[in-house]
Amino acid sequence: MIKRTKRRLSKSFLLVCFFLLSLSLSGCSFGAIRHLDAVNDPKTTLIVGLDDTFVPMGFREKNGQIVGFDVDLAKATAKKLGQKIAFQAIDWNMKETELRNGTIDLIWNGYTKTPEREKQVAFSQSYLNNRQVLVTLKKNHIRSFADMKDKKLGLQNGSSGQTLFEQQPRVLKNIVAGKTAVLYDNFNTAFLDLQAGRTQGVLGDSIYAGYYIRQQKDPSAYQITTGGFSGETFAIGMRKQDTKLKQRLDQALDELRRDGTIARLSQKWFKQDLTVNP
Known part of the structure; x- marks a missing residue:
């Protein structure tokens, strides 16, 4: 009698677990459906x-x-x-x-x-x-990617420039100091280090580079080099x-x-x- 009761409890427990799991999975599915509807609802921001x-x-x-x-x-x-x-x-x-x-x-x-x-x-x-370009200070006489030999480069962490830098090492990575770059959370900090002389070049978007340089007191102090990366x-x-x-x-x-x-x-x-x- 006790064994039968245990078996019944065991079966009941399994059925409850199965039911709860089904609800959980259904909830996830319904949630995804609601989300898909939500992004297309004009009332949703x-x-x-x-x-x-x-x-x-x-x-x-x-x-x-x-x-x-x-x-x-x-x-x-x-x-x-x-x-x-x-x-x-x-x-x-x-x-x-x-x-x-x-x-x-x-x-x-x-x-x-x-x-x-x-x-x-x-x-x-x-x-x-857009395209990736090298920004340098003219006083450093860097006119090409080859001129960055053994010099420090800065770029933004998570940027497309970082991806190209790693995927196409012959273009720039194998040239710069230590075959690596100084990573920054944003381009603003990268450009501040360039101005301070802590790096000699910044790899970044041409759109950002052009705008940033136009805001400077002396835009002519900067050099933009296109290099070997294709457009994007x-x-x-x-x-x-x-x-x-x-x-x-x-x-x-x-x-x-x-x-x-x-x-x-x-x-x-x-x-x-x-x-x-x-």
Whole structure:
């Protein structure tokens, strides 16, 4: 009798466990479905993750307001979508993790489209042209990547420049001191070290480099060298399952390109039209 009771309890326990597990799995599934619906609901505010020091794409002014090319473009896109948008400062090195965890809905801050990143995120259509360039001080007489031999290089941790630096070592990595680079949380700090002489070059986005130099008291003191890295483009990153959101973003970006909005914003922030034309 006792053995039968134990067997019944054991079976009941297993059934309860199975039921709870089913509820748990169903809850996860329903949660994902609700989330997919939410990002396409006009009542839902889309959260944009950005490095709020990345001039001129998305950065904070002295009053704390976030401004920049991508901020303006995001706001224009939000109008096309009929949906609110908000900006969340994140650790740029953790951007894909933040997206995957649902802390943010979009990575939109001079985010370069690369094959490596395409394995983790879905990209919108490209909207802006960019390339990696070497920024130096003219007084150091560095006119080519070869001139960086045994000199210290700085770059931002988690940037596309870091990826190219590691993937194509013959272009620059094998030339610089120690075959390594000094990593920074943001480009602002990297440029301060360049000015102080702690490094002799900074590898970064041409868009950022041009804007930063134009803000200096003596822009002529700087040298921009193109080197051997090929051109790249900026796009919006999102979760791969957010397919409807991607379609809506692509349509909005296409309309903003055709009506000249992206070109006008490019002239405003970069003094030239860097729009990607299909």
